[in-house]
Amino acid sequence: MIGLRAIIYSTALAFLVPLLASAQQAPDPELRETLRQAANDADSFTDRFDAQVWLTDMSARLQHQVRDPDERIRILTRVHYEASRAELAPELVLAVIEVESNFDTYAVSVAGALGLMQVMPFWKNEIGRPDDNLIRLETNLRYGCTILKFYLDKEKGDLRRALGRYNGSLGQRKYPNKVIEKLTKKWFQS
16 A cells, blocks of 8 residues: 555655656756755745755745845745735735845835845834844844734735735736736646
C-alpha cells in the first residue's frame, strides 16, 4: 500500500517537472540548494515539503523582477512569514508589492512612501518607533502586512475597499483593480 507521503511527493513531482522544464534553462543547483535551505528555515510553513513547492513556484514567477536567486528566496520567505503572521494570503502581499514597488526594496514614492510595500514614514512616529528602518525588508513587510490586515478587517473582508485604504485611494478603482489583476493573473494562477 502506498503511503500518503509517497502520494503527495509523486503529485508534487508531477507539478514541479513541467514547471522546471518550462524554465528557460536547467535548474541552477545553487538555486535548488538555496530553496532547500530556505524551506528548511521557513517557520511559517506547515512542513518542509510545502515550503519547497511554494518557494519553487513563486521563485519562478518572481524571476523577472528579482534576478538574484538568493535575494528572491529571502524576499519570498519573509513575505510568507509576515503575511502568515498577519493572517493574509502571501500571494496577496506579493501582488501589492508588485504594484507598489515592483519588488524594489529601495523604492521611494513621490509622497515619501518607502520600501517594497511603500509604507509611509509617519507610522514610525505614530507608534513610537522613530528609529525603525522602513527600507529593511523585515520591518517594511511587518508594517505593510499589519496595515493591510487592519484595513481588510476594517472593511469586513472587502478587498477592493481595503486596498483603496492601503493606497490612500478609497473609492477609486484603479489601484485595487491593478492589485487584483496581478493577484489573479500572476500570483494565484495555476
